[in-house]
Every structure is written in structure tokens, then in C-alpha cells.
Amino acid sequence: MTRNAESGAPENELNAAHGMSVVARSQSQLVRRRFFRHRGALAGMVLFGLVVILAVTSIGAGPIPGWWDKDPTTTGSVVGEGRPTLSVLPGFLGGGGVHLGEHPFGQDNVGRDYFALTMRGAQVSLLIAVIVGVVATLVGTVVGALAGYFRGWTESVLMRITDVVIAVPTLLLAGLIGVIVAGRGVVLFAFFLGLCMWTQIARLVRGEVLSLREKEYVEAARSVGTSARRIIFKHILPNTVGIIIVSATLTIATAVLTESALSFLNLGVRPPDTSLGRLITDYRTALSVRPWLFYWPGAFIIAIALSVNFIGDGLRDAFDPRQTRVRD
Amino acid sequence: MLVFIARRLFVSIWVFLASTVVVFFLSTRIRDPLADARQLPDGAREAAMAEISERMGLDDPVLVRYFNWLADVVTGDLGVDRQGQSVSAALEGAFTATLQLITGATVLAIVIGIAVGVISALRQYTALDQTVTFVAFVCFSLPMFWVGTLLKQFLALDFNDWLADPTISPLFVGGISLIVGLACGSLVVGDRRSRLTAFGSATAAMAVLLLVLSATEWFADPGLGPIVIALSAVGGALGFTTLVTGLEWQPPLKAALVTAGIGVVAALALGPVLEDPELLTVVGLALLTVAISGAVGWFLGGELYRRTAVPASILTGVFTGAVIFTDRMLQSFADYSESVGGRPISTIGAETPNYSGTFWESGLDSVGHLALPTLALVLISLASYTRYTRASMLEVMNQDYVRTGRAKGLSERAVVTRHVLRNGLIPITTLVAYDIGTIVGGAVLTEEVFGWSAMGSLLFQGIEQGDPMPIMAFFLVAGGAIVVFNMVADIVYAFLDPRIRLS
Numbered sequence: 005m006t007r008n009a010e011s012g013a014p015e016n017e018l019n020a021a022h023g024m025s026v027v028a029r030s031q032s033q034l035v036r037r038r039f040f041r042h043r044g045a046l047a048g049m050v051l052f053g054l055v056v057i058l059a060v061t062s063i064g065a066g067p068i069p070g071w072w073d074k075d076p077t078t079t080g081s082v083v084g085e086g087r088p089t090l091s092v093l094p095g096f097l098g099g100g101g102v103h104l105g106e107h108p109f110g111q112d113n114v115g116r117d118y119f120a121l122t123m124r125g126a127q128v129s130l131l132i133a134v135i136v137g138v139v140a141t142l143v144g145t146v147v148g149a150l151a152g153y154f155r156g157w158t159e160s161v162l163m164r165i166t167d168v169v170i171a172v173p174t175l176l177l178a179g180l181i182g183v184i185v186a187g188r189g190v191v192l193f194a195f196f197l198g199l200c201m202w203t204q205i206a207r208l209v210r211g212e213v214l215s216l217r218e219k220e221y222v223e224a225a226r227s228v229g230t231s232a233r234r235i236i237f238k239h240i241l242p243n244t245v246g247i248i249i250v251s252a253t254l255t256i257a258t259a260v261l262t263e264s265a266l267s268f269l270n271l272g273v274r275p276p277d278t279s280l281g282r283l284i285t286d287y288r289t290a291l292s293v294r295p296w297l298f299y300w301p302g303a304f305i306i307a308i309a310l311s312v313n314f315i316g317d318g319l320r321d322a323f324d325p326r327q328t329r330v331r332d
Numbered sequence: 333m334l335v336f337i338a339r340r341l342f343v344s345i346w347v348f349l350a351s352t353v354v355v356f357f358l359s360t361r362i363r364d365p366l367a368d369a370r371q372l373p374d375g376a377r378e379a380a381m382a383e384i385s386e387r388m389g390l391d392d393p394v395l396v397r398y399f400n401w402l403a404d405v406v407t408g409d410l411g412v413d414r415q416g417q418s419v420s421a422a423l424e425g426a427f428t429a430t431l432q433l434i435t436g437a438t439v440l441a442i443v444i445g446i447a448v449g450v451i452s453a454l455r456q457y458t459a460l461d462q463t464v465t466f467v468a469f470v471c472f473s474l475p476m477f478w479v480g481t482l483l484k485q486f487l488a489l490d491f492n493d494w495l496a497d498p499t500i501s502p503l504f505v506g507g508i509s510l511i512v513g514l515a516c517g518s519l520v521v522g523d524r525r526s527r528l529t530a531f532g533s534a535t536a537a538m539a540v541l542l543l544v545l546s547a548t549e550w551f552a553d554p555g556l557g558p559i560v561i562a563l564s565a566v567g568g569a570l571g572f573t574t575l576v577t578g579l580e581w582q583p584p585l586k587a588a589l590v591t592a593g594i595g596v597v598a599a600l601a602l603g604p605v606l607e608d609p610e611l612l613t614v615v616g617l618a619l620l621t622v623a624i625s626g627a628v629g630w631f632l633g634g635e636l637y638r639r640t641a642v643p644a645s646i647l648t649g650v651f652t653g654a655v656i657f658t659d660r661m662l663q664s665f666a667d668y669s670e671s672v673g674g675r676p677i678s679t680i681g682a683e684t685p686n687y688s689g690t691f692w693e694s695g696l697d698s699v700g701h702l703a704l705p706t707l708a709l710v711l712i713s714l715a716s717y718t719r720y721t722r723a724s725m726l727e728v729m730n731q732d733y734v735r736t737g738r739a740k741g742l743s744e745r746a747v748v749t750r751h752v753l754r755n756g757l758i759p760i761t762t763l764v765a766y767d768i769g770t771i772v773g774g775a776v777l778t779e780e781v782f783g784w785s786a787m788g789s790l791l792f793q794g795i796e797q798g799d800p801m802p803i804m805a806f807f808l809v810a811g812g813a814i815v816v817f818n819m820v821a822d823i824v825y826a827f828l829d830p831r832i833r834l835s
Binding site for chain 1: 343346347348350351354355358359361362363466469470472473474475476477478481482485770772773774776777780791792795803806807810811814815818
């Protein structure tokens with residue numbers, strides 16, 4: 005991002021010096037421009053896109069078949085101790101050539117294709133993370149906006165509820181709920197997990213709304229008799245969209261890690277469903293015999309969390325460029 | 333301020349009460365506590381079910397059970413679990429273990445995280461800063477249980493194997509020296525030449541050090557020896573004086589150096605006392621160190637320099653004490669290593685069962701068991717401290733009063749320590765307080781991975797058996813910590829930043 009700023013700066017000055025045109029840009033154009041200049045965020049986008057495309061297209065989703073011919077549940081004979089056949093080192097460098105092979109990520113002890121299993125886990129983990137992101141953002145935004153706008157009793161009650169949820173450790177709250185809804189599918193689990201993770205967003209949004217509600221344009225809207233709902237949704241929330249998007253992204257990254265931790269502790273996703281965290285638990289004891297069963301899901305968790313964190317960082321810089329030298 | 337604290341306390345108590353209600357209700361719903369009793373043959377079934385119901389109060393409505401529990405808690409009794417064991421007793425042991433696990437890790441993470449964040453902010457947009465940022469992001473995204481298991485499998489086993497024949501391969505020497513050299517080179521401000529010099533000399537020094545350590549098999553029987561102790565004490569004196577006031581003032585520097593000297597002499601004189609001391613002796617010596625070095629600073633500092641001489645002297649004293657302590661511990665390493673079969677880094681539990689040794693050896697036993705979980709915990713929590721410190725520092729560094737400080741000719745050290753650090757660390761204190769609160773609840777994962785029977789075991793026992801009592805005991809501590817530290821954070825923030833309490 006520095007290089008961009010440094011190499012971009014003289015160019016701008018040059019343009020100005022030659023009396024060339026100054027380009028007018030809208031707010032969203034500015035944000036987009038800053039975002040795409042953030043190298044980390046761009047790399048994160050690419051990595052995240054690749055993971056999503058790989059996870060969705062390889063084994064397909066629901067009734068739609070994917071390009072990978074094996075199924076995550078079919079057992080079979082274990083070939084070559086179930087070692088991964090994936091090879092990325094070309095032949096002239098002393099490797100086995102670039103190919104996927106029969107079982108690129110190897111097989112587990114009953115011969116299931118581990119690539120298909122990992123993809124299935126990645127799909128579920130991504131699904132859970134997105135649902136958590138949406139639920140947490142919706143609840144957090146509404147709670148924060150109502151508390152910040154109406155103040156008084158509404159604020160006291162809503163913020164005390166937020167405090168109560170904060171007081172319970174996430175692993176405990178989500179774990180208890182995870183056990184209660186066990187066996188009713190990952191979507192319900194994800195929904196409740198989202199209900200455990202909205203407090204941060206609520207606090208941030210409330211803080212923003214508290215300052216925005218004192219602005220002149222809100223006063224103007226109120227004075228012409230605009231309804232509270234319209235003021236909140238048309239005048240205030242659009243101005244907090246930066247904060248909301250950034251925290252939604254970071255919530256998704258946290259959700260991936262929380263879900264996998266819960267599944268690891270046996271409090272989250274359970275068989276027959278699987279997820280990346282679940283895979284790690286299932287094959288935890290295999291680490292010394294078949295370490296690849298342990299590596300792949302972990303690598304995918306890191307890839308997802310890392311890329312989403314980078315995207316979040318880029319978005320934060322894009323919406324709030326005070327701390328960076330990136331020029332508009 | 334008192335009104336502010338009283339109001340905050342009142343709110344916290346109600347919030348905590350409300351959250352106990354939530355957790356209690358949820359934990360009565362997780363599982364049927366009579367499930368296994370129902371499986372019993374006809375004759376025994378009724379009796380077993382009746383006994384468990386009686387013990388857990390299953391015949392009462394949930395609300396009654398909650399108030400019974402609350403009434404007991406107020407008198408300090410946490411009830412009995414499904415087997416009839418006292419939960420209070422279990423909690424005591426579990427809490428000690430968890431405290432032991434998280435204390436060192438938290439302190440380390442805070443100190444290292446803030447230091448790295450400050451450095452990274454001071455060298456904004458350098459290669460060092462970019463590397464730190466990237467590493468922080470990776471650490472953010474690590475699944476704790478995955479890293480922990482990997483550390484257990486590879487770091488511990490490989491390290492223990494390596495200790496059997498502690499020679500460092502040339503490749504390793506080169507790698508470590510290069511990393512250290514690069515870090516030193518990027519820390520230096522100046523032109524290309526001085527940076528290259530720093531890089532070159534640091535790399536060479538590190539390489540020589542490693543080669544010597546490897547050739548003398550130092551790692552098999554480590555120790556520092558009086559010369560290294562003396563050198564580090566003097567180095568500490570110079571470093572802390574620079575940090576506190578700068579080397580240009582004589583009295584503080586003299587005080588720190590005298591303290592270092594006393595420390596080194598004490599290390600030699602105290603030899604027999606430190607052979608196998610009691611814990612109380614060590615604590616007493618630590619307090620004595622603070623007192624003596626404080627006195628040295630007070631008297632040598634004189635009227636004019638007291639304010640800087642005392643902290644410089646105390647810091648030096650404590651540092652020298654820590655070096656002596658480390659030296660003693662390292663010296664008993666060979667004996668300890670032998671007594672545990674040459675595998676000092678342990679992967680399971682909090683201590684070697686039935687182990688007894690000198691003060692230093694049992695200390696090493698704890699360190700060996702704490703090493704891996706601490707490393708894992710530090711790796712994960714380091715990142716957020718680094719990022720927040722960096723952001724907060726950068727925000728302060730752009731303030732007008734910092735520019736004023738520079739403009740009126742203050743030294744860079746004064747600007748950084750007096751103007752930037754003091755204000756930049758205010759938001760960090762709150763963050764640290766919030767974080768400490770959540771650590772007890774979050775350590776559950778670490779405990780599970782490293783097989784510690786601590787707070788997490790209470791939680792899992794409760795969840796497994798559908799028994800609210802252990803879960804509530806866990807929550808009283810974990811949730812209580814969150815509520816208390818959130819309150820502390822708010823109060824400290826109001827104390828440090830008057831704008832909050834006056835608005």
C-alpha cells in the first residue's frame with residue numbers, strides 16, 4: 005500500500021501541475037478505489053474467491069453435481085496407505101509432476117476421499133460463517149440503532165441485554181446452545197451462533213448513531229415530521245454502513261474460528277454433518293500416522309480466516325482512511 | 333468519580349445476576365440427567381433415579397432450583413454435582429490450575445504485544461512493520477486447537493530429541509542469524525550504510541554465539557555464569573536509564589549502575605542461600621531487591637533527579653534479580669532433564685506426577701509443562717495487542733502536541749515516552765482489561781488440547797452429564813471475570829481520561 009501511495013502521489017501532483025482535470029469521485033467510488041489499492045485486501049479477495057469456488061464447484065451443492073467424481077461419504081479400499089497424491093513440483097525439478105492424482109488430499113482409514121471430505125467441511129464452515137455474519141449484523145445493527153436513536157429507557161434495556169450477553173463467555177453460551185440444538189442441522193446451529201455474536205456490532209453502531217442523531221440533517225428531518233423509522237433507516241444507517249460492513253466481515257472471520265473451536269470441543273457440528281473443525285476433531289488421533297488428515301482442514305480454516313481478515317482490514321482502511329497514507 | 337464507580341458497580345451486579353439466570357436455564361436444558369439411570373434394570377432403576385433427582389432437585393421447578401442455588405452461593409456453597417461431590421472443592425483446584433496456565437501467558441502476551449506494536453508504529457511502513465502486520469494477521473487467523481496439537485506433536489518431540497544431542501546444524505545457525513540480523517538492521521534509523529553495518533554485525537554476532545553454544549554443548553547443561561550476569565546487569569542499567577531519562581544525566585545512571593553492581597555482588601554472596609530456597613525466601617529476596625534498589629535511587633538521585641533515578645534503579649534491580657533467578661534455574665536444568673528421562677518439554681498436564689526436587693527443579697517442571705500452552709496462548713493473543721497498540725500509537729503520533737514536542741526540541745526519546753506512549757497506552761489499558769476478562773473462558777480450548785484438568789473440565793463434566801452445578805461454577809469464575817474486568821476497564825478509562833467521567 006505504501007508503494008502505491010508513493011508512486012501514485014507524484015503522478016497526481018504532476019497532473020495538478022499541468023493544470024489537468026481534477027476528477028470528481030463519489031463516496032462509493034472513493035471507497036472502491038482505496039479498497040482495490042490495498043494489496044492485502046486484494047490478495048485476500050482472490051484467496052477467498054478461490055476457496056469459495058473450489059469448495060462449491062468441486063463436489064457440487066445439493067442436487068447440482070460438481071466436477072469432482074468422488075463422494076465424501078463413500079468408503080472404499082485404501083490406496084497407498086491413503087497418502088495424498090497431489091503433486092505440485094514439476095518433473096524437471098525432481099518432483100512427481102503437476103497432477104491431482106486419484107486422491108489429491110489422501111484418504112482416511114476407511115478409504116473415504118479426503119479432498120471431497122475437506123470440500124464438504126469447507127462448504128459447511130463457509131455456510132455457517134455467512135449465516136452467523138448475516139444474523140449477527142442484523143441483530144447488532146437493529147439493537148445498536150434503536151438504542152442509539154431512542155436513548156432513555158430503550159437504550160438502557162437494550163444495552164443491559166447486550167451486557168448480559170457479553171458477560172457469558174462465547175464458548176459457554178454457544179456451546180450450551182450448540183448442545184441443545186444438536187442434531188437439528190447446521191443452519192439452526194449457525195442461526196443461534198449468530199445470536200451469540202452480535203454484541204460488538206451493537207456497541208459500535210450505537211456509538212455511531214449517538215453522534216449522528218445530533219447532526220443538523222437529522223434535526224431537519226425530525227422538524228419536518230419524518231417518522232423515526234424513516235430517519236433511522238434512510239438518514240442514519242446509510243452513514244454507518246462503513247462500520248457495519250467492516251464488523252460484519254470481521255464477525256465472519258471470528259465465526260469460522262468459533263465454529264471450528266466448538267466443533268472441536270464436540271459442542272458444535274456433529275456427525276453426520278461435518279465441518280472443518282469437526283474434521284480436525286475426527287482425525288485428531290491420526291496425527292502421527294496420517295498427518296495429512298490433520299493438515300488440510302486446518303490449512304483451509306487459516307486460509308478462510310486470513311483472507312476474510314485481510315478483506316476486513318482493507319475495508320476499514322477504505323472507509324476510514326485517516327490512518328493510512330493512501331491518497332484518494 | 334465515586335458516584336461513577338458506585339453506579340457502575342450497581343449495574344454490573346444486576347447484569348451478572350441476569351446472566352446467571354440465562355446460563356442456569358440453558359444448562360438445565362442441555363441433556364436429560366437421568367438418561368443413564370433409565371437404562372438400569374427394573375429393580376435398581378427407581379432407586380437410582382430417585383437418588384439423582386433428590387440430589388439435583390429435579391422435582392422442583394427450574395426457578396426454585398435457581399433460587400436454591402443462588403441462596404447457597406450467597407453463603408459461599410456451590411452445591412454438589414450429580415455424583416454428590418462438592419463443586420466448591422473441585423472449583424478450587426481447577427481455578428488454581430487455570431490461573432497458573434494463564435498468568436504467565438497473559439503477562440508475556442501483553443508485554444511482547446505492546447512492545448512489538450510500539451516498535452512497529454515507530455517504524456511505520458518499513459519492511460519490519462509490514463512483516464509484523466502480516467504475522468499478526470496470520471496469528472489472528474490461527475485455530476488455537478490446531479496450532480496446539482501441532483506444537484505438541486512436533487515442537488515438543490523434536491526439541492526433546494534434539495536435546496539428546498544439542499548441536500545446531502549450520503543451516504539453522506545461518507537462518508537464525510539472518511533473521512536476527514534483519515530485525516536489528518530494520519530497527520536502526522539512518523542511511524543505508526549504518527543499517528547494513530547493524531545487519532552485518534548482528535548476524536555475525538548471533539552466528540558466533542550459536543556456534544560457540546553448539547560446540548560447547550551448552551544446551552545440555554546451560555547456565556549463565558558470573559560474567560554474563562555482570563554484563564547483563566550493566567547492560568540492563570544502561571538500557572533502563574536510557575528508557576527512563578536518557579544517558580546524559582549523571583545521577584540516575586550512577587544509581588542504576590550501583591544497583592547493578594550490588595546485584596552482581598549479591599549473586600556471588602548469596603550462593604549457598606540460593607542452593608535450594610523456600611518460595612518464601614525467594615519472594616523475600618525479590619522484595620528486598622526492590623527496597624534496596626529504590627533506596628539506592630533515592631539517595632544517589634538527590635533532590636533533583638529522584639523522580640527518574642528511583643524507577644531506573646528499581647527496574648535495573650528487578651532485571652538483575654530476574655537474570656540471577658534464570659541463571660539458577662538453568663543451572664539445575666541438567667539434573668532435571670535427567671530425572672524426567674531427557675524429555676523436559678512436556679505435552680500433557682500441569683506437572684509430572686509425584687515429582688519432587690529442589691525449588692529450582694520443581695520450578696523447571698512447571699516451566700516445562702507450561703512452555704507449550706503458553707506459547708500457543710501467546711501466539712494467539714499477541715496479535716490483537718500488537719495491532720491495537722500500533723493503531724493507537726499512530727493515532728497519537730499524528731496529534732498536534734506531538735509535533736509541538738518535536739518542534740520545541742525535545743529529544744525523540746522524550747517525545748515517544750512522555751507524549752506518545754502515555755496517551756497511546758490509555759485505550760490499550762481498557763483493551764487489556766477486557767481481554768483479561770475473557771481469557772478464563774477462552775483458556776478452555778488450551779486446557780483441552782494440553783490435557784490440563786482445570787476450569788474447562790468442570791464445564792465439560794457439566795455438559796456431559798446435564799448437570800448445572802459445575803457449569804455454574806465455571807460461569808461464576810469465567811463470567812465473573814468478564815463482568816469485573818469490564819467494570820475495571822471502564823473505571824480505569826474514566827480515571828485516565830477525564831473527558832469520559834466529566835461528560
